[in-house]
Amino acid sequence: MSFMEAVKTCFSKYVTFSGRARRSEYWYFTLFNFLVGIVLGIVDGVISGGDPDSVGIFGTIYSLAVFLPGLAVAIRRLHDTDRSGWWYLLVFIPIIGWIVLLVFFCTNGTEGENRFGHDPKHENEADVFS
Template sequence: MTFFDAISSGFRNYVNFRGRATRAEFWYWVLFVILLGLVLGTLESVIWPPVTPASEDWQEVLNSVVTQPTPLTNIANLVLFVPGLAITARRFHDAGFSAKWLYLLLVPIAYSIFAIIGSLVIAWSFYTDDVPTGAELPPESWMTIIFLIAPIFALGFAVFVIHVIFTLKPTRSFYDGNKYVEPTPLAPGDEGTTA
């Protein structure tokens, strides 16, 4: 499968979560998404150049980068989200895994909601007490918030590693014990493999 065949297949099977996608098809799709993101990001930085802050304060620099408009990238992410999930599900099937492994993506999202609520409760409890105006959170509260938020990255990385390992596995046929794909007729004289 060529690069353009993989892109065409990704859009043709936009919401197809059944069947299979080869390693080449999957990784060409990933390459397409990365290249599209680079092109759109470059185009957005030309159309809407980042505002250079007056000072070299890292917070102002970070704020100027975060507030830069990215409508093209946002639209592309929305358009490519579903076919990305679909091609990943088909790649899992091709490697012999259930597409239900995609639900693992919900673990960091669910923990993020828990961590954000916990962080807001900590901040709220501090600022509702009788504290002087302009007072900052004590270091103990900051450490608690950091320990609430840090596992989000660890969980996200763990899910990423598991999904990469699954997508790197070679193709398994029905005759090799892959129950997620349809059997293909054997060629004359081909006895297949034993599982």
């Protein structure tokens, strides 16, 4: 999956928590949000004149806009590793929970169909054979 394809997929599945997401889809969307966050942080800094007490309005609005797509793609990524989306609650455990989630997000997805749906790597093949 290409960078732009992954970003488009995540925004088109804005609140789709079912199904599975490939590793590339999750990480490209994360990279996209990181890069946009840097740009918006610079813009907010320029607008505020470098005032450290000001609230970055553009960064805040963007963060709110991508909260649900980010959560949805993370849950779909967990589904690809054959884990329930409830595992995402590990994010509330400082450091250890984050490390566990990082390992989950970096591991390969299950091959073939699992309880959460078709393998997204071979999604077109599943349509041909069904």
